[in-house]
Amino acid sequence: MAAPLDVSPIEATAASEAALAGGGQIEGRSLGQIAWRRLRRDKVAMGGGVVVLLLVLSAVLAPVLTKYFGAPPDQYNPNTVDPSLQIPVGRFGGISLAHPLGVEPSTGRDLFSRILYGAQISLLIATLATLVSVVIGVFFGIMAGYFGGWADALISRTMDIFLAFPLLIFAIALSAVVQQKAFGLTGNALHISVLVFIIGFFNWPYMGRIIRGQTLSLREREYVDAARSLGARPGYVLFRELLPNLIAPIVVYATLLIPTNILFEAALSFLGVGVHPPTPSWGAMLSNAVQYYQVDPEYMLVPGLAIFITVLAFNLLGDGLRDALDPRAR
Amino acid sequence: MKKSRYLALACAGAAVSLGLAACGGSSKTSSGTSSSGASNVSYNAGATAIVNPSSHKGGTLVYLNSGDWDSPDPGNTYYGYSWDFSRLYARTLVTYAAAPGSAGLKVVPDLATSLGQVSNNGLTWTYHLKPNLKLEDGETITSQMVKYAIERTASYSKAGQPAVLPNGPVYWHAFLTDPNYPGAAYDKSPGKMGLAGISTPDASTLVFHLSKPMAEFDNLAAMSQTAPVPPAKDTGTKYELHPLSSGPYMFQSYVPGKSLTLVKNPMWSASSDTVRKQLVDKITVTLNVNAADLDNRLIAGVADIGVEGTGLSPNTEARVLTNPNLKKNTDDVLDGFFRYTAISTKVAPFTNVHCRMAVLYAADHVQMQTAYGGPYAGQLANQVMMPQLAGYQNGYDPYGFAAHPHGDVATAKQQLSLCGKPNGFTTTIAARSNRPAELAGAQALQASLAKIGIKADIYQYPSSNIASVTGTPDFVHKHGLGLMMYGWGPDWPAGFGYLYAIIDGAAITPAGNSNIEELNDPVVNSDMNTVMANNDLNARSQIYATVNQQVMKDAVILPVIYEKALLYRSPQATNVFYSPSMLMYDYSQIGLK
Numbered sequence: 067m068a069a070p071l072d073v074s075p076i077e078a079t080a081a082s083e084a085a086l087a088g089g090g091q092i093e094g095r096s097l098g099q100i101a102w103r104r105l106r107r108d109k110v111a112m113g114g115g116v117v118v119l120l121l122v123l124s125a126v127l128a129p130v131l132t133k134y135f136g137a138p139p140d141q142y143n144p145n146t147v148d149p150s151l152q153i154p155v156g157r158f159g160g161i162s163l164a165h166p167l168g169v170e171p172s173t174g175r176d177l178f179s180r181i182l183y184g185a186q187i188s189l190l191i192a193t194l195a196t197l198v199s200v201v202i203g204v205f206f207g208i209m210a211g212y213f214g215g216w217a218d219a220l221i222s223r224t225m226d227i228f229l230a231f232p233l234l235i236f237a238i239a240l241s242a243v244v245q246q247k248a249f250g251l252t253g254n255a256l257h258i259s260v261l262v263f264i265i266g267f268f269n270w271p272y273m274g275r276i277i278r279g280q281t282l283s284l285r286e287r288e289y290v291d292a293a294r295s296l297g298a299r300p301g302y303v304l305f306r307e308l309l310p311n312l313i314a315p316i317v318v319y320a321t322l323l324i325p326t327n328i329l330f331e332a333a334l335s336f337l338g339v340g341v342h343p344p345t346p347s348w349g350a351m352l353s354n355a356v357q358y359y360q361v362d363p364e365y366m367l368v369p370g371l372a373i374f375i376t377v378l379a380f381n382l383l384g385d386g387l388r389d390a391l392d393p394r395a396r
Numbered sequence: 397m398k399k400s401r402y403l404a405l406a407c408a409g410a411a412v413s414l415g416l417a418a419c420g421g422s423s424k425t426s427s428g429t430s431s432s433g434a435s436n437v438s439y440n441a442g443a444t445a446i447v448n449p450s451s452h453k454g455g456t457l458v459y460l461n462s463g464d465w466d467s468p469d470p471g472n473t474y475y476g477y478s479w480d481f482s483r484l485y486a487r488t489l490v491t492y493a494a495a496p497g498s499a500g501l502k503v504v505p506d507l508a509t510s511l512g513q514v515s516n517n518g519l520t521w522t523y524h525l526k527p528n529l530k531l532e533d534g535e536t537i538t539s540q541m542v543k544y545a546i547e548r549t550a551s552y553s554k555a556g557q558p559a560v561l562p563n564g565p566v567y568w569h570a571f572l573t574d575p576n577y578p579g580a581a582y583d584k585s586p587g588k589m590g591l592a593g594i595s596t597p598d599a600s601t602l603v604f605h606l607s608k609p610m611a612e613f614d615n616l617a618a619m620s621q622t623a624p625v626p627p628a629k630d631t632g633t634k635y636e637l638h639p640l641s642s643g644p645y646m647f648q649s650y651v652p653g654k655s656l657t658l659v660k661n662p663m664w665s666a667s668s669d670t671v672r673k674q675l676v677d678k679i680t681v682t683l684n685v686n687a688a689d690l691d692n693r694l695i696a697g698v699a700d701i702g703v704e705g706t707g708l709s710p711n712t713e714a715r716v717l718t719n720p721n722l723k724k725n726t727d728d729v730l731d732g733f734f735r736y737t738a739i740s741t742k743v744a745p746f747t748n749v750h751c752r753m754a755v756l757y758a759a760d761h762v763q764m765q766t767a768y769g770g771p772y773a774g775q776l777a778n779q780v781m782m783p784q785l786a787g788y789q790n791g792y793d794p795y796g797f798a799a800h801p802h803g804d805v806a807t808a809k810q811q812l813s814l815c816g817k818p819n820g821f822t823t824t825i826a827a828r829s830n831r832p833a834e835l836a837g838a839q840a841l842q843a844s845l846a847k848i849g850i851k852a853d854i855y856q857y858p859s860s861n862i863a864s865v866t867g868t869p870d871f872v873h874k875h876g877l878g879l880m881m882y883g884w885g886p887d888w889p890a891g892f893g894y895l896y897a898i899i900d901g902a903a904i905t906p907a908g909n910s911n912i913e914e915l916n917d918p919v920v921n922s923d924m925n926t927v928m929a930n931n932d933l934n935a936r937s938q939i940y941a942t943v944n945q946q947v948m949k950d951a952v953i954l955p956v957i958y959e960k961a962l963l964y965r966s967p968q969a970t971n972v973f974y975s976p977s978m979l980m981y982d983y984s985q986i987g988l989k
Contacts, residue, residue, distance in 0.1 A: 142763055142843055149762075149770040151714035172766055172836060245855055246824065246875060253853060338829060342854050343839050357688035357832065361714045 097314075097391075104390040111386020117379035125189050128182040135166055136178035140344045143174035151361070159364025167368050170351075171358050177368050180346040184369065187347050188376070191261050192327035198266030200320050203273025204312070208304055210274070211281025222278070225271035234333075237264045241339040257341045261334060265327050272326075273319060280315050284308055314391040321384035325377040332373050348373050437967050442727040442981065443974050445496055448989065450970035452675065455988035457969070459681040459703040460690045463830045464653050464860040469636035470620035471549050472561035474863070474908065476732070476885045477705045479620045480978040483672060484658060484679065485641035486623030489523050489542065489602070490614055492977035494671050494985050500975040501889055503614045506671065507537065507624070507642070508602075511614050518609030518929070523617065525600040530663040531624065532641040538599040540589060541624035544580060547591045548630060549621050550908050552579035560632045562863045562907035565887050567616055568593070570902055571928075573605045581632070588627045609929045611936070615888035644674035644984075656681040673971065675987030687832055688712070691964075695722060700966040700988070705731060705980025707961030709832055713772055716962070728772060731961035732885045732979030734782055735768060735834075737841060737954040738898075738913040742869065743823070743878040750815035752951035753795075755879065758808035760844040762801045764956050767836035774957025776801075780899070780947050782958055784976075786933065787891045787940025794948045797955075808848045820849020823878035826866055829856040834881045837956060841879065852879065863908040872912065880912055883959070889977055891940035892928060899947050900924045913952040920946050 095103075105111055124131060137143060146160050146169045147153065154160030159168030159177070167177040210221035244260055246252065251259055284290065285308065293307050334340050335349030343350070348369040355366035441447050459481075467473045470486040483491065491506040493499055505511060507529060512521040529537040551568040553559030560581045569575045572593025577583075583590040595603040610616070624642055625635070638647045644666070645658035658679040666674065681703055685693070691712040693699045702708075708716060708726070716722040737755070745751045761776055768774050778797040781788040796804060812818055827838040835856070842852045855877060857865045865871055866880045886894035897903045901916030902924075920943055927939040947953060963981060965972045968989045975982040 140843060140846070142760075142840070144763060144766065147766070149766040150772055151717065152766070152770060153714050173763075173839070242856075246853070338856065343835075344842060357691075357709055357712065358714075 101314075101387075101390040105386055108386045108389060110382055111389070114379040114382030114386065117375065118383055121185060121376055121379065122189060124182055125185040128179070128186055131182060132176075132179040137165065137176040139175060139179040139183045139346055141175065143169060143176065146174040147172060153358065153362045159362050159368070161364070168364050170354075171362050171365060177365070180351065181348070181368060181372050184346040184348045184351065185372065185376075187258070187341055187345065188328050188331055188373075191258055191265065191331045192324050194258075194262045195266035195269070195327045195331075196320055196323045198262060199270045199273050199323060200316060202267070202270040204277050204309075204316060206270070207274040207277025208281050208308060208312070211278040212285050212300070212304055212308065218278075221274070225274050228268055228271045231268055233264070233268050234337075236268075237261075237334055238337060238339050240264060241334075254341055254345055261331060261340055264334075265330050269323070269327070272323065273316075276315060276319050277312060280312055281308060284311055318384060318388040318391060321380060321387055325380040325384075328373065328377055328380070435967070438724045440727050440729075442496075442963070442965060442972050443729050446971055446973045446985075447965060448967075448970040448972060450987060450989065452970060452987060452989060453677075455676045456678040456680060457676045457701075457986060457988060458699040459679065459701050460685045460693060460699045461681055461683045461703050462685055462687045462690050463704075463828075463858060464683045465636075465656070466563045466860055466863060467561070467636045468647075468650055468656060469561065469639050470623040471545055471625060472563045472633075472636065473620065474563045474565065474910070475704075476979055477703055480705070480975075480980060480983050481681075481703060482620045482623070483643065483984040484645040485639065485643045485647065485661070486620055487529075487642040487669070488620060488622040489617040491618050491671055492975070494975065494982050496973040496975065498976065500977050500982070503618055504670065506618075506669070507542070507622075508617075512604075512617060514613075518611070518931075519606045521604040521606065521613050521617075523602045523604075525602070526668050527600065529642065529665060529668060531626070532646040532661050532663050533629075534663060535626060535640075536599075537624045537642060539596040539602045540587065540599065541626050542602055542622055543591065543594045543596050544588060544627045544630070545623055545625040546594065546621055547577070547583065547588065548580035548625065550905060551621075552577050552591075553905060553907075554578075557582050558906055562867070562905075564621060564908065565619060565897060566903055566905055566908075567619075567887075567896065568621075570896075571606050571608065571610050571613070571616070573607045575607065580627075580630070608925065609931075611928055611931050612888065612890050612892050615890060615893055618888065644669070644672050645679060648678075653684055655683055672984040673987065675970070684830075687830065694964045694966070697966060697968070700969050701972075701981060701983075701986070702964065703983075705961065705963065705978075706733075706831075706959075707731065707773075707963050709769075713769060713962050716964070717772065725965055725967055727963045727965070727974055728960055729963065729974050730775070730784060731959050731963075732782070732784070732889075732976075733883045733959040733961075734777065734780075734885070735774065735837070735881075735883050735956045735959050736777070736780075737825075737956065738866075738880045738882050739952050739954065740872055740878050740880065740913050741916075741952060742873055742914050743876055745815060745817055745821055746823075746878050748815040749951055750811045751817060751821075754808045754811035754815065754848065754850070755845065756795045756951055756954050757800075757804045757811060758844050758848045758850070759841060759954055759956075760801075760803045761797050761956070763840045763844065764837050767840040768833045768957055768959070772960060772962055773833070774959045777955035777958050779944055779955060780895070780953055781891075781940065781944040782886070782894065785886065785889070785891055785894055785940075786937035787944055789941055789944065792945070794945070803844055803847070805847055812848060820851065822851045822853070824855050824876050825852045825879040825881065826855045826857065826872075826875075826877040827881040828859045828862070830859055834883075838881050841881075841954075866912045867909045868907045869904070869909060869912075869914060870906070882912060884910070885979055891936060891943075892924070895940065895943060895947075896924060899943070899952075915947070915950060915952045917946060917950055920950075 148155055152172045154169050156162055161168045165176050206221050210218040293303050332349035335347040336353040341347050351369040359366045465478055470482045487507050489508045490503050493502045493504050507525055508523040509526055512523055546568055550559045550562050550564045551566040557578050559579050574592035577591045580588055593605050637650050641661045644664045646661040648657040648659045650656045687709050691708050739746050739752045765776055778793045825838045827834045838854050845852050884898050897910040899915050901921045903911045904914055923939055923943045927936050930936050970987040971985040972981050
């Protein structure tokens with residue numbers, strides 16, 4: 067009988083060589099593939115992702131969808147509303163085949179199309195603002211984390227100042243002043259730009275701090291030392307060595323930043339700051355619904371649920387991504 | 397479930413219940429027990445009679461305001477509710493009787509011993525002050541104080557020498573001699589008595605010298621601008637923080653944007669005042685209350701009256717009108733306000749009359765009425781004149797509103813071609829941010845105009861800024877406010893008091909302007925001049941009717957509704973009735989059970 071360890075050296079080498087030749091069973095996987103497999107296994111996060119995808123699709127396809135369901139968002143439908151009492155004629159806020167989500171009190175405008183076009187505004191502003199925050203935050207975060215010293219001190223104090231800024235008050239004041247024309251922009255382009263500027267430009271420290279922390283831990287890694295000892299300049303280290311390794315936290319926190327921005331935009335348009343009527347916006351619809359909630363609560367439920375579901379979906383997706391991309395998670 | 401989850405649930409439950417408790421609000425306490433006879437609280441009782449008549453004293457009356465005063469200084473204010481409320485602390489030469497029905501339209505003496513004594517072919521009006529009337533600081537009220545009060549108003553201002561106080565009616569300079577008097581701030585004469593249009597031969601006599609006869613002068617003398625102000629105590633724009641009182645109540649504090657509180661004035665002489673009552677101990681007004689919240693507080697009984705007199709917001713009406721317990725606390729009355737859209741004659745392309753007519757033809761009148769609250773909130777309007785004033789013409793409908801209740805798009809497009817803009821243009825609609833009905837009306841107008849290619853953006857501003865936004869022609873031009881949602885009530889309940897400030901070219905002022913469309917039509921101006929020389933009421937009505945028609949021809953005003961208000965009164969409030977001169981509840985009378 068052969069001893070357990072009695073494998074002839076030639077066979078052992080042959081087996082391992084066959085494996086190394088990539089012959090079938092054993093394949094290396096990239097970080098992205100590993101993360102995707104982990105994400106796929108997380109049902110809740112996938113659910114969130116599917117909802118996000120559906121939302122984005124319906125927002126983009128809003129003109130097409132409203133052609134077949136509901137009515138144009140700016141169209142007044144006075145026959146759906148009782149003019150004396152101001153509330154929709156049908157039950158549940160006027161839900162019917164013609165108006166799948168009901169109608170607005172007083173004007174009779176279709177809520178289904180208004181929610182979809184409102185989704186366009188919310189997602190557009192939140193995404194653009196997140197983009198602005200990410201670009202500024204990553205740039206300054208990496209600088210502060212890598213260089214340390216006075217650069218870090220300067221950038222960190224700047225972040226403190228931005229975080230201390232009374233953002234809501236500033237937003238309200240700026241929008242009241244810049245109502246009609248500025249920097250060559252007018253109308254919705256102006257209002258959206260103002261909101262993107264306020265939300266994105268002032269929220270960058272959120273991203274900045276996270277990236278700075280990650281950079282601080284990454285710059286001690288061996289590959290950074292190796293690159294530096296080979297004579298790499300800081301620019302190369304920052305953007306070719308560190309940045310690719312920061313993609314994971316950037317993606318995760320950007321995904322988690324979007325729902326925060328959606329809520330902020332909703333809050334601002336609730337207060338009357340934001341896009342002007344008749345452009346629909348979820349926050350403005352909520353604000354309008356306050357005076358009717360006792361006689362037509364459905365008008366408050368619809369935009370409220372829209373905001374809730376959107377924010378929840380993004381949060382679940384972001385959490386799932388974080389779990390999937392974190393190499394230390396079980 | 398794990399223990400930590402139970403803990404989390406408990407914390408969540410506690411948080412929710414704390415939140416709910418915070419929403420509960422505090423209930424008002426009123427002192428004393430209820431007295432007086434049977435309660436006559438029922439729907440529309442206050443429209444024609446006194447609800448809860450009582451002489452019970454004590455308690456704190458709580459008013460709510462969805463915005464803030466333009467100014468509580470009686471010489472610097474232009475809101476009907478402000479004039480009504482100012483009767484509590486500002487006595488005037490003459491004033492309106494406090495009575496429901498047409499009796500409330502009568503002018504009676506107040507600081508003066510009698511109505512004005514006319515002489516010199518209607519060019520001289522004389523008033524004598526009652527003796528020993530005092531301000532809250534003990535000073536005796538003199539004729540010089542009344543003269544000074546008039547000198548400091550917005551009526552005396554011109555480009556380069558703007559009045560310190562920009563708000564308020566601007567009739568004085570149009571009717572008194574010496575129209576170029578620069579205003580109290582620029583008056584260099586001793587004691588600041590430079591206005592030659594008023595003489596004060598002694599401390600209790602006032603003689604007004606008119607440049608032309610004015611048959612309705614007593615109505616002018618009833619304005620809050622004749623409330624006495626001692627020249628030495630005038631602090632200009634700061635005077636509003638504590639105007640010296642001649643009435644039953646005086647200021648305890650005014651914190652702009654937050655609250656206004658009045659307490660009893662010990663110097664008020666009840667025997668000399670046949671109009672006002674001094675019943676409650678304290679009157680508070682909470683400012684900048686969110687409009688929806690305001691209605692809820694009234695209905696919950698946490699507050700007594702909405703001071704602006706514009707009634708419940710149209711959407712609360714649904715709740716109230718379907719609940720008999722709430723409906724009995726309301727009165728649906730023509731509140732004397734005319735809601736309209738002013739079309740600026742100075743903002744392109746509305747400089748051309750056909751572009752203006754396009755707006756009148758395109759507007760969806762029923763949709764705008766619904767936006768303002770539906771039939772309970774207003775009666776469809778088709779001319780400038782109001783139904784209750786002489787000069788209104790039943791059936792006069794120059795633009796065919798009755799035949800085209802949703803607008804006449806075809807004719808509107810024709811008018812656009814006539815003014816050279818067949819494909820439409822862009823413009824701006826101004827509306828007040830704290831008036832949801834007005835914002836909704838602006839949106840309905842925006843939707844109507846979109847049908848003919850006019851793209852309108854909505855510019856929002858708070859109602860307390862009215863004098864410097866729509867009331868400042870420079871601001872209007874600079875911001876291109878071609879269309880302005882507006883509301884107007886008669887300055888006094890007769891044709892001149894209603895029309896002058898909004899359509900006469902002479903009424904245009906650099907700030908605090910009410911002729912916001914800047915109409916300067918020589919036909920209208922000359923008619924408004926001749927009407928006041930006519931002592932015959934019927935002849936005056938004819939002239940007002942002609943003016944009405946000319947203004948509609950000029951297409952500077954898009955009539956929307958004659959407003960009705962569903963006023964809500966607390967069942968605890970006493971002596972509540974609708975006054976046709978105040979156009980809302982008479983605040984000089986109200987007490988608490």
